[in-house]
Amino acid sequence: MSSKYLLGIDDDYRVMSQVGVKQYCYPERFPHNAIWDSAVGPDGKFYFGLASEISSSNYVRLCRYDYETNSVEELFKIEDVILPQDRAIRASKFHSSISFLPDGRIIMTTHTTDKSPRHPTWLPYAYYHHLWEGFAGGEIITYDPKTGHAENLGMPKPHESIYGSVYDPAHNALFCLGFMRGHLYRYSLDEKRVIDLGKVAEHYSFRLTLGPDGNVYGSTNTGWVFRVNTDTLKIEDLNFQFKHEPYDHAYRCNMMSIARTGPDGRLYMTSMYSRSIYALDTKTDKFEDMGWYLPTDRYSPLENRHGVHA
Numbered sequence: 093m094s095s096k097y098l099l100g101i102d103d104d105y106r107v108m109s110q111v112g113v114k115q116y117c118y119p120e121r122f123p124h125n126a127i128w129d130s131a132v133g134p135d136g137k138f139y140f141g142l143a144s145e146i147s148s149s150n151y152v153r154l155c156r157y158d159y160e161t162n163s164v165e166e167l168f169k170i171e172d173v174i175l176p177q178d179r180a181i182r183a184s185k186f187h188s189s190i191s192f193l194p195d196g197r198i199i200m201t202t203h204t205t206d207k208s209p210r211h212p213t214w215l216p217y218a219y220y221h222h223l224w225e226g227f228a229g230g231e232i233i234t235y236d237p238k239t240g241h242a243e244n245l246g247m248p249k250p251h252e253s254i255y256g257s258v259y260d261p262a263h264n265a266l267f268c269l270g271f272m273r274g275h276l277y278r279y280s281l282d283e284k285r286v287i288d289l290g291k292v293a294e295h296y297s298f299r300l301t302l303g304p305d306g307n308v309y310g311s312t313n314t315g316w317v318f319r320v321n322t323d324t325l326k327i328e329d330l331n332f333q334f335k336h337e338p339y340d341h342a343y344r345c346n347m348m349s350i351a352r353t354g355p356d357g358r359l360y361m362t363s364m365y366s367r368s369i370y371a372l373d374t375k376t377d378k379f380e381d382m383g384w385y386l387p388t389d390r391y392s393p394l395e396n397r398h399g400v401h402a
Contacts, residue, residue: 124153133237139154151171154170170183176228180224181219189258199259201254202233203254227251231247246286249270249286252270255298258300263322269297272295273291274297276310287325293310299311299349301351303359312347317332330372330379335366368384369385
């Protein structure tokens, strides 16, 4: 096996067969420690946000991975685009937001999970209203792969971190979910205007997805599924809740984690802290539990409690 696909420390980190699988490992000098947003672009390249969490005071970077050369290119630093205060809680992440516009540009939103350099740890609530050391707010960013130009389109809601977003091509609009307040926002790229559609989740809910019917789907933190009618902008309760697997953990946290339209035209979904895959027929609003994605009960003592994300 070629040494360039190894971490260079322990054979436990060997990857699978190199016939189809490659692995790029960042050098240890990189302080970033998370990736929570990624998508394959129309150009066939893999775009992702290199993020950081909790204790390093880093800013997110948009990066591009080339499978053919097994290399990563840093496209921009977010601090060069949003001009933040150095004392402030960091815009450390793009989270569940990368979409592609018809003209080829990438659109994404910023989220915070890392601390101010003046704080002992990440304290977004304690410093929510602090003018200099709080989080200013999540912002809408575009990037043009053709020109390398990144642009800040603005902040949907001051102080609110944007936990997820999805692009609606039929109306040229971006729907965004707030991390702390649980409100849903819609930004019109034509009108350059933000509308607050109201509270749709308790808090901490991130996934928005475009359904096969052209409407937007999401869920509350506790797993109740809703639909946003993209024509009327009405929020519709679908009266369905994802099942919850407690994993010896008392807090119910099973919001939608991923959703994709299947070959049969149904919307397939998973949720956090849940073992099932669900299918929704958007024509009839009928849900079906397709069963567990793991083969046995408690397949591993270290089973990932957070479900399927990719």
